[in-house]
Amino acid sequence: MIALALTFIDDILNYNSLSIVGLQKNTGKTECLKYVLARLPLEQKRVAVTSIGIDGETTDQVTRTQKPEIVLREGMYFGTSEAHYRQRRLVSELIDVSDESTSLGRVVTARALTQGKILLSGPSSTLGLQRWMHDMRRHKIDLAIVDGALSRLSLASPAVSQSMILATGAAYSINMSQLIQRTAFVVDLINLDLTSDSNIALLTPLESGMWWIDTDGQLHEMPMVTSLSQQVEFQGMENCSTLYVAGALVDAFLEKVRKNKNLKHVELVVRDFTKIFVTPQQLRLFEKMGGTIRVLQKSKLIAVTVNPTSPSGYVLDSDVLCDKLSQAINLPVYDLLKN
Amino acid sequence: MQLKNVIESPCGLRFMLDGLDLQSGFARRWLLDTEMMTNAEEIAACYGVLQHFVDFVRSIEPSFLNTLLFRLQGVKDIRTTIKNLRQSSTLDDIELFEVKHLAILSTEVVKLLKEHNLDEVVDIPSLNEVITILDPDGMKIATFYIYDSYCEQLKDLRVQMRKNPEKQEDLLVEAADIEEGVRQDLTRQLHSHVDDIERALVALAKVDIGVAKARQVVEQGLCFPAISIDGSSCYSAMFHPQVKDALGRAGKQFQPVNIGFAYRPTLITGANMGGKTVVLKTLTLCQYLFQFGFGIPASEACIAIKDDIMFCIGDEQSIEKGLSSFAAEMKNIDAVIKASRENRKLLALIDEPARTTNPTEGTALVQALLKVLATKQMSLVMTTHYDIEPGTAHCLRVKGFDNGLMNYSLVEVEDGEVPHEALNIAQSLGIDPEWIDLARQELEKSE
Known part of the structure; x- marks a missing residue:
C-alpha cells in the first residue's frame, strides 16, 4: 500500500499544478495535503501551496472538530492572507504581495526558510487563483498545489489546476453503497471530456x-x-x-x-x-x-483518498471501502491515515 | 473638480480613459484623482511632458516598451504603508517588503528612462539608501524578511531552529522580540526617506500615465493643442474617437468637422442625423481632454481654458429620478444661467433645448435663452431645430444631404433658418411611404 501511495506522488510530479478537493468537510482533505507535502521531493521541484478561501483554521468552523495547521518544509513557497501571514510559526521570506484582496487581507506569497506551521487562506475567486498560479510560474515554481474546497461557499474553482486528488469519506455519507455511488458520480463529472x-x-x-x-x-x-x-x-x-x-x-x-x-x-x-x-x-x-x-477546463484525476471516519465517530471498514470504490471508479483509492 | 467626477459625462470621456493602457491600479486611481487644470502654465507644462513621452514612444523598440510596461505593472498602492511610516508606527514585514519592492522597482525604472533621457522629464528620487537599509546582504532582489545579518543573536536562534525543530516554537518566541526590535530600528532609519518614497510612488504613476497617454496620441492620431489667449477655441478636422471607432467597425468612415467659437453664442442648425449632437459631445470631450492633459482628437486645435464646463443633453438619469424630460432639461439649463452670472469662465454646450414642448413656446424659449446668455462673458454652443431670428448668434449649419449622401461639415450661415430636410431623410431611411407622402401633402397645404 505504501509503495502504491508513493506512485501517486510520482504522478503528481508530471503536472505543474494540483488541487486537492474534499467532497465534504472532514473527508480528510487536509490529511491528504499534509501527506503530499511531506513526501514531495523538494530537491527536485519548487513547490508552492495555497488554499481557496479560508482554510486551515485551527478549528473547523462548521463542525468544531480539530483542524491542524499545515506544516511546511524548508524551501516551500506558500500563498496566504496577510492576517494569517502575521500568525505564521516559521521563518519565511516574502516574495510577493498581490492586489488580490480577501476578507483576511491581501494574498501574500513567501518562501519558508525553516520548517514550521502556517494557516493557509489564499485567493477566493477563480480569477484570483488563476492569477496566483500564473505568478507562481513567474517565480519559477514547478508545482503549485491548491487546497480546494468543493463547496457552494467557495467561488474559486479548483478545476483551473492540471491535476486533482479527490478526498471523500464517511463525512459525505455513512452508508457505504451511497458513498460509493455519490463519489463515483463526482468522479464521472471530473472525468468529463474536453470539448473540441x-x-x-x-x-x-x-x-x-x-x-x-x-x-x-x-x-x-x-x-x-x-x-x-x-x-x-x-x-x-x-x-x-x-x-x-x-x-x-x-x-x-x-x-x-x-x-x-x-x-x-x-x-x-x-x-x-x-x-x-x-x-x-x-x-x-x-x-x-x-x-x-x-x-472547457478539466483536471486529470490522479487518485481518490478516503477517510472512513465520520465527524460523529461512525467508522466504515476501510479495506472494503477502498476496494469497492476503486472498482467503481477504476482508479486507485487510498486511506492515508491508515497507512 | 477631479477626473472621477466627470468620467461619466455623456460626452464619452470614459471611452478615452478605458482606452488608456495603464499598467497599475494605482496609476488609474491617481489619474482619476487628478484635479482639472485651469492654469495655462500648468497645462503647457503637462503637454510639454507628454510631448517627451510621445517622442519616447515613437522612438523605442517594442521590446524596450514591454520591459518598461512590465516593470510598471509591479507598482502597488502603498500609501497606507507610507502613512504609517510618516507617523513612525513600526512597519511589519509586509510593509517593509512593500517599501523595498517600490525602491527596487523605481531604481529599475529610472535606469530604463535614463537610456532615453526621460529621467529628467519625470523626477524620480533615488531610493538607493532605502534599498541599502532593506537589503543588508546586497542581493538586489525584491524579497524581504528580517535577515540574519541584521542581528547576530537572531542568526544563532535560526541556526538552532534548523538543528532542533522540536524546540522551534520556543525559539520563535525568543526570535520574535529581536525581530520586532529590528523592525523598529528599520522604521526609524526609513522615516527620514518617507518624502522620497512617496514622491517615487507618484512619479511611477506619472510615468505609467505619460506612456499610456502618449500611446493613445500615437494610436488614435490625436494632436497637441495650442492654448488660446483670447478666449476663442477652434478645431480643425475634429473627430469623436468613440463614434469613429464604432463607425470603423461597421466599415464606415467618420467625417471630421472644423468648428470655432468665442464669446458670441454659436448656434448649430441642420438636418436630423446631421451629427449636431456628436459635435457638441466632441467639443465637451475635447475641453475635458485639454484640461486633463490628454491628446486632442483633431488635426489642429487651439483651446481656451474654462473654469466650468456644462453639457446639457437629454438626460435619461433625470427621467429615472422621476422628473419629466422637460423638467429635467429646464433644471439643467437653469443651472447654466445661474452659473453664467458668476464671475467664472464658462463653456456651456446645450443640445436642442426645449425640444420636447410645442414649437411656438419652444422657439420663444430658445430665442430668449440666446438673448440671456449672449450678454454674459461665456462661451455657448447650442443646437436647435427651431427658426431663430437673425443676428442673435453666430450660426453654423450642417451641410446636409449632398448628392444623396449626408455631408456632416459645418458651414457659416447668415441666420438661424433651419433646413427642411426631415421628410427627405425619413424617406431615405425607408420609412413607410403612406405616412411620408401624406406629410408632404400636409406641408403643401400649409404653404
Missing part, C-alpha cells in the same frame, strides 16, 4: 450568459440571462450543435434541453465540472437521449 479545441477557443472568453453554436460553426447568444431562468426558449435553434452554459447547470434546464426535439444530439458545454449541479438521474436521462456534456 475550436469550441474551447470560441467559448472560453464568454464569462456569462448562454450561447449556442450552429452546424456552420457560428456563435449565437441566447436572449436570456442564466440557465436558472424559468422562461427558457429554444426558438430558431433547429441547427444547434453545441449549447454553452457559462453559469451553473441545473436539473430544470437539463430537462428542458432533453425534452426539446431539436436538441436531441446536442453537445452541452460547461466551464468545468464544478458548474454542474444536476442529479445523476437527470444526467443519465440526458445522455440516454443522445446528448453529451463536455467541459
Whole structure:
C-alpha cells in the first residue's frame, strides 16, 4: 500500500499544478495535503501551496472538530492572507504581495526558510487563483498545489489546476453503497471530456450568459440571462450543435434541453465540472437521449483518498471501502491515515 | 473638480480613459484623482511632458516598451504603508517588503528612462539608501524578511531552529522580540526617506500615465493643442474617437468637422442625423481632454481654458429620478444661467433645448435663452431645430444631404433658418411611404 501511495506522488510530479478537493468537510482533505507535502521531493521541484478561501483554521468552523495547521518544509513557497501571514510559526521570506484582496487581507506569497506551521487562506475567486498560479510560474515554481474546497461557499474553482486528488469519506455519507455511488458520480463529472479545441477557443472568453453554436460553426447568444431562468426558449435553434452554459447547470434546464426535439444530439458545454449541479438521474436521462456534456477546463484525476471516519465517530471498514470504490471508479483509492 | 467626477459625462470621456493602457491600479486611481487644470502654465507644462513621452514612444523598440510596461505593472498602492511610516508606527514585514519592492522597482525604472533621457522629464528620487537599509546582504532582489545579518543573536536562534525543530516554537518566541526590535530600528532609519518614497510612488504613476497617454496620441492620431489667449477655441478636422471607432467597425468612415467659437453664442442648425449632437459631445470631450492633459482628437486645435464646463443633453438619469424630460432639461439649463452670472469662465454646450414642448413656446424659449446668455462673458454652443431670428448668434449649419449622401461639415450661415430636410431623410431611411407622402401633402397645404 505504501509503495502504491508513493506512485501517486510520482504522478503528481508530471503536472505543474494540483488541487486537492474534499467532497465534504472532514473527508480528510487536509490529511491528504499534509501527506503530499511531506513526501514531495523538494530537491527536485519548487513547490508552492495555497488554499481557496479560508482554510486551515485551527478549528473547523462548521463542525468544531480539530483542524491542524499545515506544516511546511524548508524551501516551500506558500500563498496566504496577510492576517494569517502575521500568525505564521516559521521563518519565511516574502516574495510577493498581490492586489488580490480577501476578507483576511491581501494574498501574500513567501518562501519558508525553516520548517514550521502556517494557516493557509489564499485567493477566493477563480480569477484570483488563476492569477496566483500564473505568478507562481513567474517565480519559477514547478508545482503549485491548491487546497480546494468543493463547496457552494467557495467561488474559486479548483478545476483551473492540471491535476486533482479527490478526498471523500464517511463525512459525505455513512452508508457505504451511497458513498460509493455519490463519489463515483463526482468522479464521472471530473472525468468529463474536453470539448473540441475550436469550441474551447470560441467559448472560453464568454464569462456569462448562454450561447449556442450552429452546424456552420457560428456563435449565437441566447436572449436570456442564466440557465436558472424559468422562461427558457429554444426558438430558431433547429441547427444547434453545441449549447454553452457559462453559469451553473441545473436539473430544470437539463430537462428542458432533453425534452426539446431539436436538441436531441446536442453537445452541452460547461466551464468545468464544478458548474454542474444536476442529479445523476437527470444526467443519465440526458445522455440516454443522445446528448453529451463536455467541459472547457478539466483536471486529470490522479487518485481518490478516503477517510472512513465520520465527524460523529461512525467508522466504515476501510479495506472494503477502498476496494469497492476503486472498482467503481477504476482508479486507485487510498486511506492515508491508515497507512 | 477631479477626473472621477466627470468620467461619466455623456460626452464619452470614459471611452478615452478605458482606452488608456495603464499598467497599475494605482496609476488609474491617481489619474482619476487628478484635479482639472485651469492654469495655462500648468497645462503647457503637462503637454510639454507628454510631448517627451510621445517622442519616447515613437522612438523605442517594442521590446524596450514591454520591459518598461512590465516593470510598471509591479507598482502597488502603498500609501497606507507610507502613512504609517510618516507617523513612525513600526512597519511589519509586509510593509517593509512593500517599501523595498517600490525602491527596487523605481531604481529599475529610472535606469530604463535614463537610456532615453526621460529621467529628467519625470523626477524620480533615488531610493538607493532605502534599498541599502532593506537589503543588508546586497542581493538586489525584491524579497524581504528580517535577515540574519541584521542581528547576530537572531542568526544563532535560526541556526538552532534548523538543528532542533522540536524546540522551534520556543525559539520563535525568543526570535520574535529581536525581530520586532529590528523592525523598529528599520522604521526609524526609513522615516527620514518617507518624502522620497512617496514622491517615487507618484512619479511611477506619472510615468505609467505619460506612456499610456502618449500611446493613445500615437494610436488614435490625436494632436497637441495650442492654448488660446483670447478666449476663442477652434478645431480643425475634429473627430469623436468613440463614434469613429464604432463607425470603423461597421466599415464606415467618420467625417471630421472644423468648428470655432468665442464669446458670441454659436448656434448649430441642420438636418436630423446631421451629427449636431456628436459635435457638441466632441467639443465637451475635447475641453475635458485639454484640461486633463490628454491628446486632442483633431488635426489642429487651439483651446481656451474654462473654469466650468456644462453639457446639457437629454438626460435619461433625470427621467429615472422621476422628473419629466422637460423638467429635467429646464433644471439643467437653469443651472447654466445661474452659473453664467458668476464671475467664472464658462463653456456651456446645450443640445436642442426645449425640444420636447410645442414649437411656438419652444422657439420663444430658445430665442430668449440666446438673448440671456449672449450678454454674459461665456462661451455657448447650442443646437436647435427651431427658426431663430437673425443676428442673435453666430450660426453654423450642417451641410446636409449632398448628392444623396449626408455631408456632416459645418458651414457659416447668415441666420438661424433651419433646413427642411426631415421628410427627405425619413424617406431615405425607408420609412413607410403612406405616412411620408401624406406629410408632404400636409406641408403643401400649409404653404
